Amino acid sequence: MRSFLAGLLLAGLLLPIVTAPAGAQTPPPDSARVSDYAEDALDDLERSAGDAEQLAGRLTALAEHPLDVNAASAGELARVPAFSPFAARNVVRERVRRNGYDRLADLRAAEGVTAAVLAQARPYLTAGPTGSANGRFPETPSLGDITDGMEFDVMQRYTRRLDLGDGYEARPVPQPDGDTARVAPFLGRPGRLYTRLRARYERRVSLALTFDKDPGERFTWDPDTGTYGYDHVSGHVAIHDFGRLETLVAGDFTAEFGQGTLLWSSMTFGKGRNPVRSIARSSGGLDPYGSTEENRFFRGLGATVRLTSRLDASAFFSRRTLDATRARPDTSLPGFGPDASARVTTLAESGLHRTAGELAKKDALGETLGGGALAFSGDSFRIGAAGYHARFDAPLRPDTARLFRRFDFRGDRATAASVYAQVFAGSDYHFFGEAARTPGGAVGGVGGATATFSRFAEATVLARHYPRDFHSLHGYSFGERSGAPQNETGFYAGLRLEPARRWTLKGYFDLYRFPWVRFAVGRPSSGYEARLIAEHAPRDWLNWYVQLRSETRESGADLLDAAGRPLDGLIEETRQSARLHVDYRFSERLRLRSRIEGARYVERGPQFSDNDFGAQRGADYGVILYQDVRFKPFDGLRLDARLAFFDTDSYGARVYAYENDLLYSFAVPAYSGTGRRFYLLARWAPTDRITLEAKYGATRFRGVETIGSGYGEIDGPRRREVRAQVRFQF
Structure with a gap:
């Protein structure tokens, strides 16, 4: 299986290179709504912290309302992807020295803004009139300016798994009157509903209401439980720079x-x-x-x-x-x-x-x-x-x-x-x-x-x-x-080099220790992680990188002493992976992304040998290969598709991969077991005010009768989901 996957992937990786048209055109740099930098960051979310959906929404909103480099503060610029606080400060200092930027390309004059950095940050920036940052404090807009320039945004999303888990299956439950009724553990329907109403004026006035009902939750009006239709309601009124x-x-x-x-x-x-x-x-x-x-x-x-x-x-x-x-x-x-x-x-x-x-x-x-x-x-x-x-x-x-x-x-x-x-x-x-x-x-x-x-x-x-x-x-x-x-307690060190034109080397090493016990780890423990990335962009339309990653950490294990009594012990887990990723843009309308990633998982501990505390269990391996296609047959319509094959010996050898998803949403599934996954995402904007999106995804596993566990357990080897969203802007 792995040899077949490797051969198929190698063909997929080489095909864009050997078939590269000599006259391939470079897409306009401002055409992307959310930069590849954001997608790369979301690709690492299995280890990232916090609310990723909020970050995805923030980046999308920033792309739709870019920062004016002639008015933004250093603090605002430092929140732009790829800009460090150091680079943001130098952008402001250079702006003062030259009395503003006539175009975004002029940012290259600021220390720390290389061509690669500017390319990643460009979707979030614009160059307004020079001198717009003059004055100690921003001017307060008039009520007429706000009402005339207000933009309204209505979004409705529905998602649902087609293959339902055990939580939706009714089962006999004793009732207070002594009878028995068939009731499912999940009280609500399997669909997720999301509604957002928003109004904003530039980046200075924002009004929003967000409603959300997760799968399995009831859609009901019940003040006693704080449920008013949707299970979660959020809202705000905010103004900035008055x-x-x-x-x-x-x-x-x-x-x-x-x-x-x-x-x-x-x-x-x-x-x-x-x-x-x-x-x-x-x-x-x-x-x-x-x-x-x-x-x-x-x-x-x-x-x-x-x-x-x-x-x-x-x-x-x-x-x-x-x-x-x-x-x-x-x-x-x-x-x-x-x-x-x-x-x-x-x-x-x-x-x-x-x-x-x-x-x-x-x-x-x-x-x-x-x-x-x-x-x-x-x-x-x-x-x-x-x-x-x-x-x-x-x-x-x-x-x-x-x-x-x-x-x-x-x-x-x-x-x-x-x-x-x-x-x-x-x-x-x-x-x-x-x-x-x-x-x-x-x-x-x-x-x-x-x-x-x-x-x-x-x-x-x-x-x-x-x-x-x-x-x-x-x-x-x-x-x-x-x-x-x-x-x-820990220490982190990172390095970034551009040794030659279009080459970037990046890496980090992180050493950490947990001085007290953790959940499922009955003793103080420690670990370390290292990552090395070599990235090359030989052409404006071709980019590839190789990534090597290794992490070793101590985890809990049940051991027995000489008398057969249980002990809280430690084992050493090592996860290693190697990735080759190629991103090729045939034109503004066609883009391919290919990836192969292999993983290795090893456990070391005394339970694997009677007398060797460094003995290891046999290694588990995993591999994934996928081919992404983004096609824009005509203006207003974009299609994203993926076909992925994966084969892992255990969950320890799992592999994560970011998926394109609905606007303001994200998905980073873990691939484990043996099988394949396919999804198709369509985004159609028939007018400037309406955007329609739909996604269908299906994962089929080989050699299993059930998927998941607990209330999420699905009978059968297949898991399918549908997602749809409509957005009105006026």
């Missing part, structure tokens, strides 16, 4: 300051194919929220005011409910009377309310939070401080009998604060960091530096330390551990 008022948002919003150690909500690129420029973060402060992730946002009021041209202050207040598991204390114990209040044992983060058990956790805990931040900017530095105080309407009391919960946050109040800074030393060095003190007194943080050795070489290093009792309830800083930073 004189001294930088941001004012009412409703749902995110707060992101410093490096995310204390406050961060959305996903960041993190470790990936851009190992230098994506590490230092550029905080966005207060931003309106409109995604479907149901936990990582605030609900209330927030504002950022420019006190002077260098000093800005933020304040925010939030009152919202969280999903949680509440348990009544044992009233027979001393100190617990019959009126003792419930305690919260765990916070639920899935956002799913399909079963009676999941529905019982919905909105079970209230949180009231107030906070703020103060930041001062100079010509070559920015320093700031942030903090918040939160109060819960029931105490959090995790089950400390489970060792990995022993140092989790306990109590009904939390106060935390941080200080952060970034400093530019000359034109070659950028230092950044943040330190935070969390409830209980634990201090942790991150610190790093980026150095530019020439126009074509740069490196970054970052160290982080989050103690085991570090309780950053709303943080999401750099780290190997997914979720809020806790129980991790």
